[in-house]
Amino acid sequence: xxxxxxxxxxxxxxxxxxxxxxxxxxxxxxxxxxxxxxxxxxxxxxxxxxxxxxxxxxxxxxxxxxxxxxxxxxxxxxxxxxxxxxxxxxxxxxxxxxxxxxxx
Amino acid sequence: xxxxxxxxxxxxxxxxxxxxxxxxxxxxxxxxxxxxxxxxxxxxxxxxxxxxxxxxxxxxxxxxxxxxxxxxxxxxxxxxxxxxxxxxxxxxxxxxxxxxxxxxxxxxxxxxxxxxxxxxxxxxxxxxxxxxxxxxxxxxxxxxxxxxxxxxxxxxxxxxxxxxxxxxxxxxxxxxxxxxxxxxxxxxxxxxxxxxxxxxxxxxxxxxxxxxxxxxxxxxxxxxxxxxxxxxxxxxxxxxxxxxxxxxxxxxxxxxxxxxxxxxxxxxxxxxxxxxxxxxxxxxxxxxxxxxxxxxxxxxxxxxxxxxxxxxxxxxxxxxxx
Numbered sequence: 001x002x003x004x005x006x007x008x009x010x011x012x013x014x015x016x017x018x019x020x021x022x023x024x025x026x027x028x029x030x031x032x033x034x035x036x037x038x039x040x041x042x043x044x045x046x047x048x049x050x051x052x053x054x055x056x057x058x059x060x061x062x063x064x065x066x067x068x069x070x071x072x073x074x075x076x077x078x079x080x081x082x083x084x085x086x087x088x089x090x091x092x093x094x095x096x097x098x099x100x101x102x103x104x
Numbered sequence: 105x106x107x108x109x110x111x112x113x114x115x116x117x118x119x120x121x122x123x124x125x126x127x128x129x130x131x132x133x134x135x136x137x138x139x140x141x142x143x144x145x146x147x148x149x150x151x152x153x154x155x156x157x158x159x160x161x162x163x164x165x166x167x168x169x170x171x172x173x174x175x176x177x178x179x180x181x182x183x184x185x186x187x188x189x190x191x192x193x194x195x196x197x198x199x200x201x202x203x204x205x206x207x208x209x210x211x212x213x214x215x216x217x218x219x220x221x222x223x224x225x226x227x228x229x230x231x232x233x234x235x236x237x238x239x240x241x242x243x244x245x246x247x248x249x250x251x252x253x254x255x256x257x258x259x260x261x262x263x264x265x266x267x268x269x270x271x272x273x274x275x276x277x278x279x280x281x282x283x284x285x286x287x288x289x290x291x292x293x294x295x296x297x298x299x300x301x302x303x304x305x306x307x308x309x310x311x312x313x314x315x316x317x318x319x320x321x322x323x324x325x326x327x328x329x330x331x332x333x334x335x336x337x338x339x340x341x342x343x344x345x346x347x348x349x350x351x352x353x354x355x356x357x358x359x360x361x362x363x364x365x366x367x368x369x370x371x372x373x374x375x376x377x378x379x380x381x382x383x384x385x386x387x388x389x390x391x392x393x394x395x396x397x398x399x400x401x402x403x404x405x406x407x408x409x410x411x412x413x414x415x416x417x418x419x420x421x422x423x424x425x426x
Contacts, residue, residue, distance in 0.1 A: 003322055010326070014333050014374075020238055021370060025340045027245030028347060028363060034355040040245055041359050044366045046278055047238035050231075052370040056377040059326065068376075071369055071388040078396035080277035082362060085403040090355045 010059045017051035020044060034090045038083050045079040230278070237279045330378040334371055341367045354406040358399060365395030 020043050027040025053072045341364055348360035369388050376384035 007322060007325055007329075011329055014329060017370065018333060018336055020242060021337065021340060021367060023238075023242035023245045024363060024366075025343055027241065028344065028360065030245060034353060034359060037356065037359045039241055041363045041366070042278070043238045043241050043245070044363060044370075046234050049366060049370055049373075050234075052373050056373050059377045067382075067385055068373065071373065071385065071392055074389060074392040074396075075366070075369065076278060078392060079362075079366075082396055082399040082403075083277050085400060086355055086358055086362070089358075089403050089406070093353075093355065 006058055010055045013051045013055035013058060017048050017055060020051065021048040024048060035087065038086055038090075042079070042083060045075055045083075049075055234279050327378065330374050333374050334378070337367055337371045337374070341371075354402075358402055358406075361402075362395070362399055365391070365399075 024040045024042075024044030027043065028037050031037050031040055049072050053068050056068050344360050344364045344367065348357050348364065351357055351360060369391060372384055372388040372391060376382065376388070
């Protein structure tokens with residue numbers, strides 16, 4: 001019976017991962033500006049992959065060790081940098097960045 | 105072991121270089137963060153910066169050799185004397201390379217060891233904030249109705265240390281809903297949205313295999329679970345592929361390509377669990393690096409000509425207006 005507990009944990013983690021990844025894709029479909037779409041991508045980058053990693057780690061009798069976390073760590077390091085550059089590019093492309101300037 | 109050695113050197117150098125403040129133009133403690141005018145996201149941002157400032161203080165630094173060694177052990181997946189010895193030697197070599205060519209100083213590296221507990225607490229904090237922000241933005245994405253408007257917010261982080269500001273900028277970008285656009289001085293600029301998140305949509309994605317598996321063998325149940333997840337991810341990837349082909353503008357397409365990278369990464373991880381092949385993890389690792397480097401290069405290539413020369417002037421101009 002114990003193994004079914006692990007199975008349900010895996011299923012729950014995978015469901016959470018798929019939820020966040022799906023939310024990212026739906027956000028990409030529904031948001032209307034490139035700048036908003038970057039945020040949607042951020043959900044999948046962090047939470048989606050985190051829960052996938054947890055699911056793989058919890059899953060039954062795999063030979064995986066903590067190195068499963070390496071892709072996640074890498075993505076957590078690289079995705080802010082690439083998001084930063086994408087946002088900066090879009091920022092330069094906007095004709096009037098001051099229009100969007102909010103309170104400081 | 106040999107394979108790990110081959111993988112380790114490029115990964116290690118990459119791992120450190122990706123964290124280098126050089127990636128941010130003239131990094132300083134004035135931040136421009138792109139976020140939405142969504143109050144909840146805003147709150148996350150400020151609580152994050154306050155906690156960061158309060159807890160890490162000005163002592164937080166990185167410790168490259170220790171990081172490299174930890175990375176090596178993670179890559180090998182186990183610890184014994186041989187692996188530890190090789191790890192020490194290779195880490196020392198890479199660290200020497202970085203001291204020689206990348207202008208690192210060993211003096212700072214001693215500091216992280218002292219601040220490691222604080223840093224771990226900060227990581228847990230960050231994880232929690234990431235979870236909250238991801239839920240918020242997911243609900244925003246799934247909620248029927250209007251589209252959020254981007255906003256730029258700028259604020260002073262109050263930190264006078266480049267590395268701390270880098271960590272803060274990375275954390276803010278890592279939290280869904282906020283992206284650090286520019287940094288100068290210690291202000292942040294972020295986009296937020298006019299929409300408020302008032303209630304939950306109540307529509308959650310459920311595992312399609314929920315009912316049938318109660319009578320199954322556990323192997324079949326796992327296989328079904330993984331295959332269903334893979335199928336779903338494939339569908340998502342196909343959607344993003346269509347988006348990448350049809351959306352106008354380079355930025356939109358790059359975002360779609362970035363998203364495909366994340367989805368493929370998740371697929372590789374699930375595949376590793378399904379096939380019980382642990383080397384697929386390394387494939388995922390290399391895939392992450394390739395997609396990161398390709399995005400960076402594509403961003404550089406597709407920037408308007410002359411942007412690079414003008415950007416420092418543009419930044420100071422923007423700062424003057426604010």
